[in-house]
Each structure stands twice: as structure tokens, then as C-alpha cells.
Amino acid sequence: MSLRTTRVNELLRAEISDLILRKVKDPRVGEGLITITEVRVSPDLHHATVFVSHLGTDEAREHALTALQHAAPFLHRELVHRLKMRAIPNLTFIRPGDPNEAIA
Secondary structure: OOHHHHHHHHHHHHHHHHHHHHOOOOOOOOOOEEEEEEEEEOOOOOEEEEEEEEEOOHHHHHHHHHHHHHHHHHHHHHHHHHOOOOOOOEEEEEOOOOOOOOOO
8 A cells, every 4th residue: 555545544534534523414323433443545546445333233333334325425525625635535334344345
């Protein structure tokens, strides 16, 4: 992984965490403690896999993950306004260790 990719991963992780905390109003997201553990961007910076840890019941975890995936276009628009990057990646939210893990 290049230094640029590592910097973009950390920048996206911090900004997405802040946006979820301050801007996402979906009540399903507030049903437990959500942490963005890692972000992995593809080499072309067009796709990003966001790993989400959630403390709560299994049902609340699934609801929160669905809500975050539903909020992905909103988060993308907000990142366009916040970051000075040529291309903002499309976001996919998954749990760490998910067998259906999308590879960015």
C-alpha cells in the first residue's frame, strides 16, 4: 500500500466518523455504539470499503449497517464538499470479518 493510499484511508476514516456523529440523523444509526475501524480504498480511488464495528444486538447491528449503506450517497456528497480531492470514492459499508466482504 502506498503512502498516498494510506493517507487517503485515514482521512476518509476520520471524516466519515465525524459525519456519522454530527450529520446522519437516521435513528437506526443511534441504536448502539458505531465505530469506523478501517477504510480501504481501491488503487484508482474510486471505491472504498468502510469497516464498521457496532456494539449492540444483532438486530440493531443489521439495522445500523443497512442505515449506513442507505446514507452512503449523502455521505459521498458531504465528502465532496469537505475534501479537496479530485475523485471521492463510492462507499460500501461492511462488518469486519464479514464473509461477504467486498474487496476494494
